[in-house]
Amino acid sequence: MLLRLLKSKLHMAAVTKTELHYHGSITIDRDIMDAVGLLPYEQVLIANCANGLRGETYVIEGGRGSGQIQMNGALARMAHSGDRIIVLAFAFATPEEVPHHHPQVAILDEHNRIVEKFDAEIV
Numbered sequence: 134m135l136l137r138l139l140k141s142k143l144h145m146a147a148v149t150k151t152e153l154h155y156h157g158s159i160t161i162d163r164d165i166m167d168a169v170g171l172l173p174y175e176q177v178l179i180a181n182c183a184n185g186l187r188g189e190t191y192v193i194e195g196g197r198g199s200g201q202i203q204m205n206g207a208l209a210r211m212a213h214s215g216d217r218i219i220v221l222a223f224a225f226a227t228p229e230e231v232p233h234h235h236p237q238v239a240i241l242d243e244h245n246r247i248v249e250k251f252d253a254e255i256v
Contacts, residue, residue, distance in 0.1 A: 134227075134228065135225040135226065135227060136225065136226055136227075136228065136231060137223050137224070137225055138223060138224060138225075138226050138231065138234055138236070139221060139222075139223060139236040139253070140170065140222045140223055140224035140236055140237070141169040141170050141171050141220075141221070141222040141236065141237050141238075142169065142219065142220070142221050142222075142236060142237070142238045142239070142253075143161070143165065143169060143171075143218075143219065143220040143239055143241060144219055144238060144239065144240045144241065145182065145217045145218075145219070145240060145241055145242075146161075146165075146202045146217065146218050146219070146220060146241045146245055147202060147215060147216070147217055147218075147241065147242075147243050147244070147245055148202050148203070148204055148212045148213065148214055148215060148216045148217075148218060149200060149201050149202050149203055149214060149245070150201070150203045150204075150214055151203070151204045151205075151209035151212055151213065151214065152203060152204070152205045152206075152209055153206070153207075153209040153210065155205035155206050155209070156205070156206055157190055157191070157205055157206035157207065157208070158190050158191050158192065158193045158205045158206065158208075159177065159179060159190050159191075159192055159193070159202070159203065159204055159205060159208065159220070160192075160193050160194070160195040160201055160202070160203035160205060161192055161193075161194065161195055161201065161202055161220070162195045162196065162197065162198065162199045162200055162201045162202070162245065163194045163195060163196065163197045164197045164198055165200075165202075165239065165241070165245065165247070166192065166194060168237070168239045168247055168250055169222075169237040169238065169239050169250075170237050171192050171220075171222055172192070173192060173193060173194050174191050174192065174193070175191060175192050175222055176189060176190075176191055176222070176223075177189070177190060177191065177192055177220050177221060177222050178220075178221045178222075178223075179204075179208065179211075179218055179219070179220055179221075180218060180219040180221070181211055181212050181216055181217075181218050182216070182217045182218060182219065183212070183213075183216040183217060184211070184212075184216070186211040186212075188207075188208045188211055190205075190206075190208050192222075193205075200244055200245035200246070201245075202218070202245055217243075235252035235253060235254065236252065236253040237250075237251075237252055237253075238250065238251055238252070238253050
């Protein structure tokens with residue numbers, strides 16, 4: 134049996150732009166992606182802390198050091214610039230892998246600078 138576990142988390146990222154007339158996705162600064170192990174085209178779940186809406190899409194890479202967190206396509210309807218969001222990516226693991234699994238988490242400030250980064254522990 135495979136279990137779906139949290140792999141990567143961006144906590145309290147600030148939306149920098151919304152682009153309704155784009156073919157979908159969320160654009161994330163490549164440095165931020167690298168900090169938590171997110172890959173281009175990886176599926177993510179996005180939760181908007183301002184309004185409680187959630188949506189799924191995939192990641193495309195933004196410019197390094199840009200702080201870019203851009204909601205594209207239909208997901209642009211669920212956020213406004215400045216909204217704080219949580220970006221979650223998941224991976225499958227066997228029960229034997231679970232004790233050794235450590236999700237990568239980054240907490241961001243209002244300018245999408247990483248203020249804390251850690252590998253979460255399974256308790």
